[in-house]
Amino acid sequence: MxxxxxxxxxxxxxxxxxxxxxxxxxxxxxxxxxxxxxxxxxxxxxxxxxxxxHMGEVFISGKDAARFVNHIFTNDVSSMPDGKILYGMMLYPDGGTVDDLLVYKEFAPDEYLLVVNAANIEKDYEWMKSNCEGFDVKIVNASDSxxxxxxxxxxxxxxxxxxxxxxxxxxxxxxxxxxxxxxxxxxxxxxxxxxxxxxxxxxxxxxxxxxxxxxxxxxxxxxxxxxxxxxxxxxAGLPLYGDELTAEISPVMAGLSMFCKLDKSEFIGKEALAAQKAAGVSRKLVGIELSDSAVPRAHYPVELPDGTVVGEVTTGYHSISLDKSLCFALVDSAYAALGTTLMIRIRKRVFEGKVVKKRFYQTKYKK
Amino acid sequence: MSKVVEGLLYSESHEWVKVDGNVAIIGVTDFAQSEMGDITYVDMPDVDDEFNAGDDFGALESVKTSSEVITPVSGKVIARNDALEDSPELINEDAYAAWIVKIEMSDKSELDAMMNAAKYSEFAK
Structure with missing residues (x-):
């Protein structure tokens, strides 16, 4: 090993x-x-x-903790009660995604716990440190404990x-x-x-x-x-960093705008996201349901019926709970509308599919 | 330890061949199925499709991965195991009973490049 x-x-x-x-x-x-x-x-x-x-735990505390978390995080932590959790992303200035994460509002003033993806712990920690100038905060990577x-x-x-x-x-x-x-x-x-x-x-x-x-x-x-x-x-329609969110895939492209609060005074990547929303993005993440049980896999090409390539699969399975072949794919925005017919090339053949909602399975969260 | 059956021929890409006159009956080995886990789909060629030795003629899909199946011999498909369409798990249950295709060989000497059971047991260790 x-x-x-x-x-x-x-x-x-x-x-x-x-x-x-x-x-x-x-x-x-x-x-x-x-x-x-x-x-x-x-x-x-x-x-x-x-x-x-393996997930990472980073604790943020200090007088400017709320302002700092709001600076690096797309969701709005300013009115979070103690004991609440928010999902959101950290972004590069161009709107690409550094990571997606959970922010926990601790039961103490000015304290937050950020839970980040295992593969990104070091990158995220460095990112936080390199963007904390001018903030009175302490950033502790406690992932190993x-x-x-x-x-x-x-x-x-x-x-x-x-x-x-x-x-x-x-x-x-x-x-x-x-x-x-x-x-x-x-x-x-x-x-x-x-x-x-x-x-x-x-x-x-x-x-x-x-x-x-x-x-x-x-x-x-x-x-x-x-x-x-x-x-x-x-x-359940949930993205995985590295597949559906990357440095090249913004939350707007991934259909996660609801976790990005453009009415906040500022956060890293806000201008880029606002511009993407105003002008429209070139590519969008969609769900596709196939009419055959062949299995679409990551990076398989998505085509129009005439053979023009318009995107690629990011994750695909023959769904265990739904017994259908399904995938997420990043496609040209012109072909992202629900019901659009798209073809997926699986080895030597192409299979017909149609654009459906990404939440394939009806989730059963506690209200 | 995966099962190897005497009397079959084996390829380095983990297919087995049972020779019946001019016909090669082809499947994947027990080692291959155990590496893949639960098989959920078998992509098979059509009868009369022709392949050269070394071509992939189909694929197995498990939940996590897909794996091409390669023919060790050249020839024409004369039959395929349609039972695998509805029951791909037959390969997990008994990889040596669940044949995938029968190919009418155009050059039987291609079999000489394959391993016998003893050699394959060593190879797939």
Missing amino acids: DNQLKMTCLHDRHVELGAKMSPFAGFDMPIQYSGIIDEHNAVRTKAGMFDVS WGQIAVQGPEAEKAVTGALGFASASSLGFYEFLNESVQGERVIISRTGYTGEDGFEIYASAATVCRYWDELLKAGVKPCGLGCRDTLRFE
């Missing part, structure tokens, strides 16, 4: 459970245990758990309140969190996820995360790998 690869605190458990392991974002991560389809269905119908300890488990599915609440004993978790609404003190240690329980189901993300130290993992396993929560994490988020 590559010596450069990092391991999460749960690594030994993954190996012991017989997971198929693979490098992801610099970590040796479980792709699947019992199988992607089995794990996917467990999350849709019961409960599954994911090791997401936090483990994280995502418990997802219709039975996630039962697992978190029952097996883990956090009765308070049931009071949380979607995108809210609370702190628990467990033997003097801070544990964060957050009603968030990346599957389209109700669920929680639990942040704690390595030792505590390992204990929770064992408890959840005993309670029958199915261990799930990154394989089904991707099929689940895809069906």
Whole structure:
């Protein structure tokens, strides 16, 4: 195995459970245990758990914390109550995406927790530091001291309140969190996820995360790998940084404008986004449903019926929950309207599809 | 440890061939199916399609990946296993029973380049 690869605190458990392991974002991560389809269905119908300890945690504090987070983040944190969470992006000045992330408003004045993608931790941390001049803030990358488990599915609440004993978790609404003190240690329980189901993300130290993992396993929560994490988020219409959001793909192109508050006084990338909205973007991210069960994969060409290439697939699967071949694709804006017929070249043949809404699966979040 | 069956011939790209006179019955090995995981779709050629040895004649799709299937011999497709259209998982269940195509060989000497069971066992270790 590559010596450069990092391991999460749960690594030994993954190996012991017989997971198929693979490098992801610099970590040796479980792709699947019992199988992607089995794990996917467990999350849709019961409960599954994911090791997401590789995600990054960056704490921002100080007198100018709110103003600073608003400077680097597309959503508006100025009126966030304590215990609330917002989704949004950090952008380059040209509107390209540095990362997508969650911002947690801590239960303390002028303090925020930013949860970022594992592959982008260093880049994001450097980006924050290089843009903090003139702000009285402290930026702490605490990614190595936090483990994280995502418990997802219709039975996630039962697992978190029952097996883990956090009765308070049931009071949380979607995108809210609370702190628990467990033997003097801070544990964060957050009603968030990346599957389209109700669920929680639990942040704690390595030792505590390992204990929770064992408890959840005993309670029958199915261990799930990154394989089904991707099929689940895809069906729910959620973007993955690197595929649907990149330095070249702005949130406006990705259809995520609702997370970009152009009425804020300023944020990095605001002018570029405003210009894109005013003039229209050249390419847009769409959902495409195929009429055949051939599977579109990333980078396969999207064509018009006459063979003109107008875009490419960013993520595609034969959807496990919907039993249809579906994909996200970045296409010329002229062909992004719902119902447009587009062809996808899969190896030697082309298959007909039509543009549909990106949220393929009706999500079941807690209101 | 994946299964290897005596009496078949094997390619480096993990196809097996059962020789029946002039006909090559082609599938993928147990090693190939276990590497791919749950197979969800089999892309097959049409009967009468012609291929040269080394051509991909179809593909297997799992949830995560797709993998081309390559014919080790030249010739014409005389049959394809239509049962795989509705039940691609047959390949996961028994890779040596779930043949994909039958090809009428135009040059049987191409089989000489293939491995026997012992060699393939070593190769796919």
